[in-house]
Amino acid sequence: MAPRNAAPDTLHLEPVGLLQNPSGVPTDLVRLEGVSKVFPASKASAAVAALDGIDLSAAAGSITAIIGRSGAGKSTLIRLINGLEKPTTGRVMVGSTDVAALAETGLRDIRRSIGMIFQHFNLLSSRTVFDNVALPLEIAGTRRADIAKRVTPLLDLVGLADKRDRYPSELSGGQKQRVGIARALATRPALLLSDEATSALDPETTQSVLDLLKRINRELGLTILLITHEMEVVKRIADHVAVIDKGRIVERGSAFEIFSAPRHETTKVLLSGVPGMQIPDYVAARLTHEPSPASQTVMRVVFTGPHATDPVLSRLTGELGLELNILGGAVDEIAGEPFGTLLVSFPADAARLALMRSFLGQRGLKTEVLGYVA
Numbered sequence: 001m002a003p004r005n006a007a008p009d010t011l012h013l014e015p016v017g018l019l020q021n022p023s024g025v026p027t028d029l030v031r032l033e034g035v036s037k038v039f040p041a042s043k044a045s046a047a048v049a050a051l052d053g054i055d056l057s058a059a060a061g062s063i064t065a066i067i068g069r070s071g072a073g074k075s076t077l078i079r080l081i082n083g084l085e086k087p088t089t090g091r092v093m094v095g096s097t098d099v100a101a102l103a104e105t106g107l108r109d110i111r112r113s114i115g116m117i118f119q120h121f122n123l124l125s126s127r128t129v130f131d132n133v134a135l136p137l138e139i140a141g142t143r144r145a146d147i148a149k150r151v152t153p154l155l156d157l158v159g160l161a162d163k164r165d166r167y168p169s170e171l172s173g174g175q176k177q178r179v180g181i182a183r184a185l186a187t188r189p190a191l192l193l194s195d196e197a198t199s200a201l202d203p204e205t206t207q208s209v210l211d212l213l214k215r216i217n218r219e220l221g222l223t224i225l226l227i228t229h230e231m232e233v234v235k236r237i238a239d240h241v242a243v244i245d246k247g248r249i250v251e252r253g254s255a256f257e258i259f260s261a262p263r264h265e266t267t268k269v270l271l272s273g274v275p276g277m278q279i280p281d282y283v284a285a286r287l288t289h290e291p292s293p294a295s296q297t298v299m300r301v302v303f304t305g306p307h308a309t310d311p312v313l314s315r316l317t318g319e320l321g322l323e324l325n326i327l328g329g330a331v332d333e334i335a336g337e338p339f340g341t342l343l344v345s346f347p348a349d350a351a352r353l354a355l356m357r358s359f360l361g362q363r364g365l366k367t368e369v370l371g372y373v374a
């Protein structure tokens, strides 16, 4: 490992000590244990329990997404991890350091190991691209000659070498976020916190910024913890997902598990806009919880992994003679794995439902009854 001020031939990230336990085995880089945060009452408002008993971990080298409705506690969680807020109870471990227990000097040191990118980029308009990326190094007291050796490869990495002397006002949103990413990497952090980093970008630019983050994650081993309300972001790059609701983690799992079989009501609502998870309006308007004599069962069939491309439906209609109406569907990828959903309806008697579920279950497909339509 090169010392912090050495001239890097290639990009690498800092403190391995932060990433490994004493036995040298990679471990969780971030671990929250029993974390609660209460904002005390003020003259204008009552006390707010923003976080309540949070246990959460992010493995070194992973990309973890924290999703939740507005006000669920996502930003508070991020602010606890970079030490901007202190928890009311619990521990916030980054590597082997309890961030909550650090005084100002310790916080300054740990923040060099934690990069941060923001929705609105937070660039200094009076500084060039180069000088924006250089800023954290200047603050850390790095010599000018070493700063150039560090910033230049970072600008190459984010594809902005030709913009080094431009000002933020001369850049597109995607380019600004690339500067933000280069700046966040300047002190060679082990952890990158992303607060809605693509929310202000159009879909195409979002995609290219996500590709960059994924590349940095893979090539530099950077651990990324992101909060977002964009399910597209989660689907594209997250390995793991934690769903937060009213200050509590209500569901967590691999991105694939969460998308293919969401369990908590909040997760289902958050995912309801994802193609394949949507119920067409004309079906949703007629959906009931209980069957009636002439109603049809509405079922979502999820095709995952090796079964994503199986011709199961034609067998279902051919071998079992079941008549299905196809109401909608989508084929996609989650965390790089193929994933398909199909919304079907069929006559609602219990025998047919059991037959169909067992047929699909034996072939590794997941089913969920969403309700009934007459």
Ligand SMILES: Nc1ncnc2c1ncn2[C@@H]1O[C@H](COP(=O)(O)OP(=O)(O)OP(=O)(O)O)[C@@H](O)[C@H]1O
Residues within 6 Å of the ligand: 039, 048, 049, 050, 068, 069, 070, 071, 072, 073, 074, 075, 076, 077
């Ligand atoms: N400094 C503060 N003082 C008092 N209450 C606060 C403070 N910061 C956040 N809160 C409250 O804590 C709760 C969680 O807020 P937080 O900003 O963490 O939610 P969020 O999930 O990030 O929301 P959004 O997606 O809208 O940004 C909210 O009820 C909010 O009003």
